[in-house]
Amino acid sequence: MIEFFSYPFFQRALLAGILVAILCGALSFFVLLRRLALVASGIAHAAFGGVTVAVLFGLPPLAGGVAAALAVAGATSRSSRLGKAVSEDAAVGVFTVAAMAAGVVALGFIRSNVDLFGLMFGNILTVGAADVFLLGGVAALVLGALVFYFRPLLFASIDEDGAQACGVDIHRMRLLALSLLGLTVVVALKVAGILLVSALLVLPGAAARPLFAHWPGLLTGSVVLSVVMVVGGLLFSVLLNIPPGAAIILLGTLLFVLAVGFDRLRPRSA
Amino acid sequence: MSHPPLIEAEGLSVSLSNRPVLRNVSLAIRAGLRTAIVGPNGGGKTTFVRVILGFLGADSGTIRFFDPSGTEIARPRIGYLPQRSTLAPDAPVSALDVVFLSLFPGAGWPIRVRSLPEVREALNRAGLDPSLSAVPVGRLSGGQRQRVLLARTLAGSPQILILDEPDTALDAGGLRTLRRLIAEEVERGKAVVYVTHDSSAMGGADVIYRIDGSASLEESC
Numbered sequence: 001m002i003e004f005f006s007y008p009f010f011q012r013a014l015l016a017g018i019l020v021a022i023l024c025g026a027l028s029f030f031v032l033l034r035r036l037a038l039v040a041s042g043i044a045h046a047a048f049g050g051v052t053v054a055v056l057f058g059l060p061p062l063a064g065g066v067a068a069a070l071a072v073a074g075a076t077s078r079s080s081r082l083g084k085a086v087s088e089d090a091a092v093g094v095f096t097v098a099a100m101a102a103g104v105v106a107l108g109f110i111r112s113n114v115d116l117f118g119l120m121f122g123n124i125l126t127v128g129a130a131d132v133f134l135l136g137g138v139a140a141l142v143l144g145a146l147v148f149y150f151r152p153l154l155f156a157s158i159d160e161d162g163a164q165a166c167g168v169d170i171h172r173m174r175l176l177a178l179s180l181l182g183l184t185v186v187v188a189l190k191v192a193g194i195l196l197v198s199a200l201l202v203l204p205g206a207a208a209r210p211l212f213a214h215w216p217g218l219l220t221g222s223v224v225l226s227v228v229m230v231v232g233g234l235l236f237s238v239l240l241n242i243p244p245g246a247a248i249i250l251l252g253t254l255l256f257v258l259a260v261g262f263d264r265l266r267p268r269s270a
Numbered sequence: 271m272s273h274p275p276l277i278e279a280e281g282l283s284v285s286l287s288n289r290p291v292l293r294n295v296s297l298a299i300r301a302g303l304r305t306a307i308v309g310p311n312g313g314g315k316t317t318f319v320r321v322i323l324g325f326l327g328a329d330s331g332t333i334r335f336f337d338p339s340g341t342e343i344a345r346p347r348i349g350y351l352p353q354r355s356t357l358a359p360d361a362p363v364s365a366l367d368v369v370f371l372s373l374f375p376g377a378g379w380p381i382r383v384r385s386l387p388e389v390r391e392a393l394n395r396a397g398l399d400p401s402l403s404a405v406p407v408g409r410l411s412g413g414q415r416q417r418v419l420l421a422r423t424l425a426g427s428p429q430i431l432i433l434d435e436p437d438t439a440l441d442a443g444g445l446r447t448l449r450r451l452i453a454e455e456v457e458r459g460k461a462v463v464y465v466t467h468d469s470s471a472m473g474g475a476d477v478i479y480r481i482d483g484s485a486s487l488e489e490s491c
Binding site: 033148149151152154155158159160161162163164165166167168212213214215218 | 323324325347348350352355356357358361362363364367368371372374375376377378406408409419422
């Protein structure tokens with residue numbers, strides 16, 4: 001078991017996994033507060049369409065993924081300003097299936113090999129040094145933006161009218177949150193895949209929520225639980241010889257169930 | 271005591287979903303006066319408030335803001351107590367956080383709440399028990415949460431306070447506190463606007479506008 005830590009591929013996987021976990025754990029806090037679980041999943045699926053369309057036209061896959069994810073994030077944010085005519089979940093539902101369908105059509109025309117399984121489930125054990133550097137750069141950018149805009153993001157996430165009355169541009173904050181989600185999803189795709197990214201944007205916050213009632217604990221708990229899920233899942237995957245993505249999601253689900261159970265059993269205080 | 275206008279609305283018309291809600295509304299909100307906006311349900315009172323706050327755009331007409339010296343300014347910070355709070359009931363924030371965020375809503379440092387004197391003072395004035403100031407708002411009663419929002423409205427000492435049906439979620443004690451605070455704020459030269467069905471419940475008004483699609487001056491001091 002311990003000898004795995006001496007293998008460069010496992011060290012890179014661990015480092016990339018921790019970076020993705022920190023990034024997704026921090027964003028999961030806002031996904032939880034803004035009820036963006038469906039949107040986060042939608043953006044991840046839209047990125048799939050962007051990657052395959054980019055491959056079809058001989059463009060960099062990452063650029064296609066970023067464009068599709070940001071386009072869906074922007075369109076979703078825009079639709080929420082239209083009021084009751086188009087709800088946010090309906091908008092993301094429409095844009096997601098459209099992007100997925102475009103991706104499937106593109107896939108039919110692609111002559112080269114596209115690692116569809118890798119896109120869906122990720123391939124964390126094949127992460128290269130360049131992937132880790134890219135991930136590190138995007139993590140620094142996204143986490144920096146989250147720290148700098150933390151106050152208006154938090155305010156707009158818990159009370160839109162109150163924030164707007166105090167001068168916060170709530171539409172800009174919505175677009176910022178969705179854009180950061182989009183960027184994270186795309187760079188994490190290679191490492192984690194669509195399904196695992198979707199799970200990591202929801203599970204850490206959901207598991208931390210029953211344990212922490214105040215935001216500093218909730219935010220820290222979300223990041224810590226995300227790292228525990230990824231590192232623990234990776235270790236279980238090599239121990240039990242099971243796919244790492246599935247191991248991470250199952251461990252996350254177990255932590256969520258334990259957190260809910262703990263919350264039910266602990267005595268209530270006023 | 272002079273009462274310069276802090277807000278002047280002229281010829282405001284607003285439609286929602288292609289239905290005209292406000293037609294050619296003109297009125298002035300003056301410093302040092304209690305202005306009540308009364309009218310029937312669906313008459314456009316809350317729409318008017320949302321236009322003043324910048325939440326909604328007007329189809330036509332102008333809104334101008336002034337400082338107490340009469341100089342025209344951009345929309346200033348307005349203390350706003352909504353009719354129905356949009357503060358998420360399970361929001362993982364305390365009363366201290368809510369008031370702190372209203373004072374420092376912009377980007378930058380610090381992200382952690384500091385227990386600033388002005389935050390404590392606003393909570394004290396709103397009558398929130400100090401032992402509850404660090405408790406997540408989800409664990410507070412409806413009346414206590416309304417006091418938190420009232421503290422947020424007062425924080426930063428804005429020149430204009432807009433209270434949308436403020437008596438709906440307050441108990442008798444909360445209403446007494448609110449009446450006292452309104453009197454104190456008016457005494458300090460603030461413009462206090464309340465949207466209400468019954469201006470006497472708020473301790474009376476100096477100016478009453480009736481909004482029912484259009485606005486008419488009903489009573490003035």
